[in-house]
Amino acid sequence: MIEPTLSELVSATNIAWTLLCGFLVMFMQAGFALLETGLCRKKNAAQLMAMNFLVYTIAVLGYWALGFGFQMGGVGALTSFGGDATLSHEFTLQFGGKPFGLFGMQGFFLTSATLTPAVAALFLFQMVFMNTAATIPTGALAERWKFLSFVLVSFAMATLIYPVYANWVWGGGWLSQLGTNYQLGHGHVDFAGSSVVHLTGGVVSLVGAKLLGARIGKYDRFGKAQPIPGHNIPMALLGTFILAFGWFGFNAGSTLAGTNTHIALVAVNTMLASAAGAFSAALFVWIRYGKPDPTWLANGMLAGLVSSTAPCAYVGAPAAVLIGAVAGVLVILSANFVENTLKIDDPVGASSVHGACGIWGALSLGLFANGSYGDGLNNVAGKVTGAFYGDSSQFLAQCLGVATNLLFVGAMTAGTLWLTDKLVGNRVSKEDEVGGLDMPEMGVLAYPHDANIGEP
Amino acid sequence: MIEPTLSELVSATNIAWTLLCGFLVMFMQAGFALLETGLCRKKNAAQLMAMNFLVYTIAVLGYWALGFGFQMGGVGALTSFGGDATLSHEFTLQFGGKPFGLFGMQGFFLTSATLTPAVAALFLFQMVFMNTAATIPTGALAERWKFLSFVLVSFAMATLIYPVYANWVWGGGWLSQLGTNYQLGHGHVDFAGSSVVHLTGGVVSLVGAKLLGARIGKYDRFGKAQPIPGHNIPMALLGTFILAFGWFGFNAGSTLAGTNTHIALVAVNTMLASAAGAFSAALFVWIRYGKPDPTWLANGMLAGLVSSTAPCAYVGAPAAVLIGAVAGVLVILSANFVENTLKIDDPVGASSVHGACGIWGALSLGLFANGSYGDGLNNVAGKVTGAFYGDSSQFLAQCLGVATNLLFVGAMTAGTLWLTDKLVGNRVSKEDEVGGLDMPEMGVLAYPHDANIGEP
């Protein structure tokens, strides 16, 4: 083997880093599966695990065929990645997309002409990000979603809904160009996906849970919400640990460059925000409800993680703690609001964890960015600076990105679910829901031994 | 600390990459444990978890003492690794082994003279590969295998059966020299172990399950197979997630070089094949049996992974999808054949997942290798090219490697089990099997609380 040059070694190190972080993010799928299944009932556990399993395969295939091309296939983006020494979102944005082009149009099916190692690494990393968004709704729509409808909706997310919005922020699209075109800071900035990944998943969750309707028994005849505990707290907490572990890849990998030492600050901010979120949630429920309910510890940590995802590269350590601590309380207030005021039944609180805290994450960047990172991002000179450090226009760009997500993803979700309802029906039968989805939907029970099947 | 040169930095980066990927592969052991235990019954869960646990320790110790030396201790192999900038299978093959030497004879016990950092990294990586092969039979022979017999068979795999075959393919042995000696392509090529690791595990599984006989109750008095569901679907799917996560290390680590940017293409092909396998299996069972049984989703993904393991560095993305999709159906057909035609009781389908799909993986390389990688591999000029791209002799080399594995590993397994049956008996007593192996074999129940032991 011929020894690489320094430049080639830098490039190879960045590709290896991007892959390793992508592997960690892929493992988060197991975390979502355990968290959601643990927080739901035993009688639906096989279906929910299977959804969390199959969504990954749907995501891979849909994104390979179409999604990646729509997202990153802007003019110049794919070819320019090929030989470049350092992968980065910033780099993409400089080359990807025409002004106001709504999506890319090349790179479908990763045919060999486009598949350089750098593009392959980018595909893998972006794939697992999209997959994270795609798996979030399985929690919010759990315990009454028909498996076939889930398959179709997931394909829509993988091929179209996610990639188009992601193109606007990370593929050189119009939200990334709010800075160059309208002097709104550096355009909509989202380091690792508070809006692109989490808010997208959260909006699909909220709209989907609303359209699907509440589970039987969730609201009594006076419309009062009833608790429906999950079946396995250790499973849910193990899932949360796995998510927190993989999230280091999610955030620190988003430099797409292991040679960018800023990854250390990103990782520390991620850790601080996650801890602050869990601890503030624990204190809040402990004081308000008398016990530190473990499900809120879990959702508090996820709230901190989601909210750190956009700002983690742009803020200082104390700000990360503050952002996480706010998120830990916000997620509880939001979940109460969704359940008791909106009367929407979201079994695992996904719309609050990923939606409300996704918004908070995107906005907090526009407040707390301290001008220490992001030089030249989206072709705007200078570093990213939030309202508290002097640039209110950045906060406006953040608001526009959030509002766009709410409108676009919300409308797309409603349309998709309308269509799947016509085609295959979205909701299982009443009998299946009451009796449990595992046998009618999947043909097996999650814990068959309990029924003494197969014992000699 | 003195700053390394560029060359030293390349070497160090490769060692770090090999170690990190090796750690991921080691973690796959947890995946196997959960998959197999979830697919078997509660009453045997402690024994099966303990087998999956102890096999790792047996593998480490046996491979440290003897196996590694037999596999990689060919003439020149160990010393030449020491100072080399890039570790790679290719490199090994160029230096390891004499023509038709049947195994290596140095490096036993890793005494300090041989233990350079590069050799240490190679040992760790090859160890976890061998361990993967060694743990596969615990699933196929589950629920009736005596613990002591398992210990002895596992030592035989770690010290002799696996290392010798691995020497022939990866240690410079005769299968790797089919190209230079007989003009059969590049000799038997196996990037990450479809034949070396998985087929070996699959053959031991099939032969072992046959010799041990079916579990009581598996076949009724007419010889018709009865379903014996496992006890925990979420556990089995979590295990599969862990396997799919670790498999990125398995395949992408097999360059033994993080500075080889080809790792990105390897990782993407691995991901694509895994998803295609799971999705095609899901479709197949859904259409044929009416429900997308989650256990087949899991085995379909593993089928895609196993079959991608040999060809993942040599084929394009569309071919990877095709190889995986074929594997997802093949694994189901094979499992039906084993269960209903051969009347062999393989509780978790290991012989089909690792055996049948291991064969398919090795052969598919001989068909789909597109001439883009492997220049100079096994001292043959040019890149690896399969039958569909013009070199049918490569396909023949693949067939020879597979046939050799079937014969050699099959015969060694039969001999080993014959011996252990004489020495300690292979199968538990009828009483223990019916009552559950946990208490008589391990002295504890997997879920002791159910029996209300230990409660005040």
Next chain:
Amino acid sequence: MIEPTLSELVSATNIAWTLLCGFLVMFMQAGFALLETGLCRKKNAAQLMAMNFLVYTIAVLGYWALGFGFQMGGVGALTSFGGDATLSHEFTLQFGGKPFGLFGMQGFFLTSATLTPAVAALFLFQMVFMNTAATIPTGALAERWKFLSFVLVSFAMATLIYPVYANWVWGGGWLSQLGTNYQLGHGHVDFAGSSVVHLTGGVVSLVGAKLLGARIGKYDRFGKAQPIPGHNIPMALLGTFILAFGWFGFNAGSTLAGTNTHIALVAVNTMLASAAGAFSAALFVWIRYGKPDPTWLANGMLAGLVSSTAPCAYVGAPAAVLIGAVAGVLVILSANFVENTLKIDDPVGASSVHGACGIWGALSLGLFANGSYGDGLNNVAGKVTGAFYGDSSQFLAQCLGVATNLLFVGAMTAGTLWLTDKLVGNRVSKEDEVGGLDMPEMGVLAYPHDANIGEP
């Protein structure tokens, strides 16, 4: 992006390595949670999972605020890290601390002036080490520890108890200077924390379990210990797998430099000791008690890992096997001694796994260090050499470090628990303990479905 120089690339590679290994160590928290919860009863599973969850957030916040500054904030330490090419414990020690200064006094709250990428990576890595120590007592004090007391004790460990002792060994403190000041080898040497991390956790465990008293029902009226089996063996073994996986980051990451190829030898020694520990424990219990109890396989592996943690960089492969094998037996003898002679009820054996084997690990370094590594460590010329290789003074330094830990950590623990007992009470009520801690302490059951709550 401007391309880095070779020197910058080395530094970046080391930071990336330190982060990745730190992520692995963070994931060990999930392993501890599962191990401890699996080895305890179902009725306390939610509380124990929640403790293992919340301890991480307490650790992050406490260490961020105060602990890291006390530990590493010695004169010169933080600033000198900033621009250095290679992070390492050795490096720290050369710059950190004044002679006999008892702790550092800068770096609190990671305010931006001190937070260079290198310091951030160091913080993250040291944080997860401290967290490991902090989570160990949750097992030893399990099933009767009041949640609020746990919160306060954990803060004390994160901010004061651990950081001060860690400063003495790794922050340039007096134990690290026993070599320069008193010609005791290289001073107290602890590569990855047999004494700093594990012994600290073990001492808190032993003292805490003693002060808290035995669980109701543990000892009969004759004072004879009764077995109280855990509720989930697969959960405990999964936890152990995760710990063994993460331990590669623990030990190999402790070079703080991926460019130091010695990481390969460290990883191999870690693997060998873990396997030897589990296998020797299996043989010992098999022969002595008739069955290879899986809980002892798990504790045997952990014993091997704990004991390898100090010496893994300084000894050869055969010595690593020996050290691990001794540990596998030692942990069983120690647990019997604690339970039957000292009459201290440690439900998971944490004081033996981390305490006894932590001592053995620290001392074994002083015996088996073969003079192959550690040149210039702690400002002492030459490499680290143990008593069996000619330097008995190194063994003495190891003994002093252990004795100091026993005295300091033991006294601090007693004082802390005395205080928390006065403030909030350390032990739950008798009713809660008998009925199970989950509902009274956490407000939820671990497995709520069993009680048929929430079913329509």
